[in-house]
Amino acid sequence: MNAKAAVFDMDGVIIDSEALWQSAQIMSLAEFGIAITHDECEQLTMGRRSDEIACIWQEKFNLDIHPSLLEADILTRVVSLIDRYGVAMEGLYEALNYFRREGYKIALATSSAHRVIQVVFDKLGLWKYFDVISSAADVERGKPDPAVYLATAKKLALNPEQCLVIEDSANGFLAAQRAGMHTWVVTAQCHHKKFSQAAGHCRTLSELVTVLHAQHAISCMEI
Incomplete structure (x- = not known):
C-alpha cells in the first residue's frame, strides 16, 4: 500500500456521536407518539445521510410530515447534543x-x-x-x-x-x-x-x- x-x-x-444521533431520532419521533430504540436506529440509519434517515422513518411510520421538516428537526437536536456532550x-x-x-x-x-x-x-x-x-x-x-x-x-x-x-x-x-x-x-x-x-x-x-x-x-x- x-x-x-x-x-x-x-x-x-x-x-463519539452515534448514540447522540440515535437520541436525536428518538426525541424527534417521540413528538409523534412513536417509540423507537437505539438498536433500531443503529440497524436502519447508521451511516446514512440525514435526509435518508428522515425518509426511512417517514415511510416506516407513514408520518404526516414532510421528510425535510423531520430532517431539520433531527439535525437541530443532534447539533445541540453534540455541542453539549460530544467528545x-x-x-x-x-x-x-x-x-x-x-x-x-x-x-x-x-x-x-x-x-x-x-x-x-x-x-x-x-x-x-x-x-x-x-x-x-x-x-x-x-x-x-x-x-x-x-x-x-x-x-x-x-x-x-x-x-x-x-x-x-x-x-x-x-x-x-x-x-x-x-x-x-x-x-x-x-x-x-x-x-x-x-x-x-x-x-x-x-x-x-x-x-x-x-x-x-x-x-x-x-x-
Missing part, C-alpha cells in the same frame, strides 16, 4: 498528528450535513488538521454509494487506491470499498464478519497508529 492520504469518516470515528474518539489527536507527521494529506468524507461538520470541528478544534472536507450532502447518493469517497479523492488530486480510509459502519465500509480505497475498520466491532474484507481491523485509533507505525518500521527495514 502506498497511501498518500488518510480519509476519516466522522460520526463514530472522529467523534473525541480515543486516540483521535494521536492519529491526526501521526498522519500529519508522516506526510499524509488528511480528509473528511462524512454522511453528515455541513452544520453537523461545523459543530464537530468547532467543538473538537479540528479545522487545522484537515486539507479536504467532503459531505455526502453534496453528492447525488450517500453511503454505501461511493460518491462521497470518489469526490474526496478528486479534491485531493489522488487516485482512490492512494487513499487510506478509516470507517466504523457497514454503509461507510461498503462505500469506501466500492470506491477502490484501502479501508481500515476502527470500531469495537471491527472483527464482525461484515468487515472481513477490510485492509485492517482495530478497536481504537490509538491501536491503528500502533499498527501502522509497526508496518512502517518493517517496510523501512526491508528497503
